[in-house]
Each structure stands twice: as C-alpha cells, then as structure tokens.
Amino acid sequence: MTTSRRHSNSRRDSRRKNNKRIVPVVLVRCSNCGAMKIPHRVCLECGYYNGKPVIVKKIKEKKASK
Ligand SMILES: [Zn+2]
Secondary structure, three states: OOOOOOOOHHHHHHHHHHHHOOOOOOOEEOOOOOOEEOOOOOOOOOOEEOOEEOOOOOHHHHHHHO
C-alpha cells in the first residue's frame, strides 16, 4: 500500500471546510396564511400543514375562558 500523495494546504483546508458548511436556510410561503416557513414543516404562524390544522393554538382558548 502506497503512502498518500501530498496535497496543497489550500486543498486540505477546502476539504475540511466542506464539512463545516452551513446549509442555507430555505423558506417557502405558507399556502394557508402566506407566512414564511420551513418547507415540509408545520407552519408556526397558523399551525397548518398540507391544508390541515396540525397545531391548535391554545392562546385563544385561554382568553375565551377568562
Ligand atoms: Zn401558515
């Protein structure tokens, strides 16, 4: 087995940097309320996903009981 060939320092650095790369934030518009949200996630504004309510906000219920 041969020893690994030498690479330049910049090549080594870029190779290590590739693993540290931050995935850019992707946002799509919610089809229900139009707010920006992460794709394939429940909308945090209205709690809807795929046209159905997933998260029912309890803030309104608390206000109604008072
Ligand atoms: Zn929404």
